[in-house]
Amino acid sequence: MKIGDAANAAGLPVKTVRYYADIDLVAPPRADNGYRDYDAADVKRLSFVGRSRAFGFSVAECRRLLTLYDDDSRASADVKAIAEEHLAALDQKMAELATLRAELSAIAKECKGDAGARCPIIDHLAGA
Amino acid sequence: MKIGDAANAAGLPVKTVRYYADIDLVAPPRADNGYRDYDAADVKRLSFVGRSRAFGFSVAECRRLLTLYDDDSRASADVKAIAEEHLAALDQKMAELATLRAELSAIAKECKGDAGARCPIIDHLAGA
DNA sequence: CTATTCTTTCCAGTTACTGGAAGGTCAAGA
DNA sequence: TCTTGACCTTCCAGTAACTGGAAAGAATAG
Numbered sequence: 001m002k003i004g005d006a007a008n009a010a011g012l013p014v015k016t017v018r019y020y021a022d023i024d025l026v027a028p029p030r031a032d033n034g035y036r037d038y039d040a041a042d043v044k045r046l047s048f049v050g051r052s053r054a055f056g057f058s059v060a061e062c063r064r065l066l067t068l069y070d071d072d073s074r075a076s077a078d079v080k081a082i083a084e085e086h087l088a089a090l091d092q093k094m095a096e097l098a099t100l101r102a103e104l105s106a107i108a109k110e111c112k113g114d115a116g117a118r119c120p121i122i123d124h125l126a127g128a
Numbered sequence: 129m130k131i132g133d134a135a136n137a138a139g140l141p142v143k144t145v146r147y148y149a150d151i152d153l154v155a156p157p158r159a160d161n162g163y164r165d166y167d168a169a170d171v172k173r174l175s176f177v178g179r180s181r182a183f184g185f186s187v188a189e190c191r192r193l194l195t196l197y198d199d200d201s202r203a204s205a206d207v208k209a210i211a212e213e214h215l216a217a218l219d220q221k222m223a224e225l226a227t228l229r230a231e232l233s234a235i236a237k238e239c240k241g242d243a244g245a246r247c248p249i250i251d252h253l254a255g256a
Numbered sequence: 257c258t259a260t261t262c263t264t265t266c267c268a269g270t271t272a273c274t275g276g277a278a279g280g281t282c283a284a285g286a
Numbered sequence: 287t288c289t290t291g292a293c294c295t296t297c298c299a300g301t302a303a304c305t306g307g308a309a310a311g312a313a314t315a316g
Contacts, residue, residue: 002293002294003293003294004292004293004294013273013274014293014294015273015274016272016274018295019272019273019274023272033280033282033295034280034281034294034295035281035293035294035295036294036295044254044255047254047255048254048255051252051253051254051255052253053272055228055231055232055253056225056228056232058271059271059273060271065250068247069250069253073245074245074247074250075242075243075245076239076241076242076244076245076246076247076250077241077242077243079241079247079249079250080236080239080241080247080249081241083232083235083236083239083249084236086232087229087232087233090225090228090229090232093225094222094225094226097218097221097222098222100183100184100218101215101218101219101222104183104184104211104214104218105215107211108208108211108212108215111204111207111208111211112208113204113205113207113208113209114203114204114205115203115204115205116203116204117200117201117202117204118204119196119202119204119207119208121204121207121208121211122196122197122202122204122207124179125176125179125180125183125193126172126175126176126179126197127175127176127179130262130263131262131263132261132262132263141304141305143304143305143306144303144304144305147303147305161263161264161311161312161313162311162312163262163263163264163312163313164263164264181303186302186303187303187304188302
């Protein structure tokens, strides 16, 4: 199966699939003509990565997950650990954004937002 | 004032200050010896950028904000527009993260996280 | 006068692709 | 058979915003 078909089946751009091959994430063998030769298992792995990425896992995390995916005798605890690690990271990021949002919102509220030059937002950013 | 002192006064790493000079964000003149020569206004601008970055504004947004900061006759509406644009972006990102978090959390809950191989997380990622 | 601390430039790496150029391969149609 | 077009290949560059490090010149303290 050529890269175009594999990418199509996995719902990923060809460029991305090629990239995953370059970084040895999902690296199929080559056919005689030099073309990458994907099989059904490769497509499954590509789809797996695609879904993992959609959940916000980094490529490094995808690599670990893929290893566990391939390992029939993994402990589900190992998978869950990665997931919870990721959940914690999501929580932290959300908390950071919420703080930022709240502070910026409070400052923005003070600004009239008219044609006048006086601007509490600028003042705050300037350290007033 | 040399870059080290300016960076110190602005609370930024020297590397970052040099980077800002490279991209013409805060670009001081050069002294005879070739050293960048910062004055008090430059330090203020650096601090301004530092605070803006801390609020999550991109460097591109900082550039716009800096222009407005420098313009005594700006309309506060222009500043507020950037701030609200940024608030909207923050809201969107937070919503995305919240969705991700909820979905992943729901899936993770199904996983026992023990020594067994059966793992609903993997199953979900595999598209089951 | 020297040792240390600055400063300079430039190159590379980070994350996860994405776009584009130049060129090889293959299947179908005239 | 020839050609056209769709596909494949590699490699280079760019994205965002730095950060680390190397090599070399400048300044300063003792």
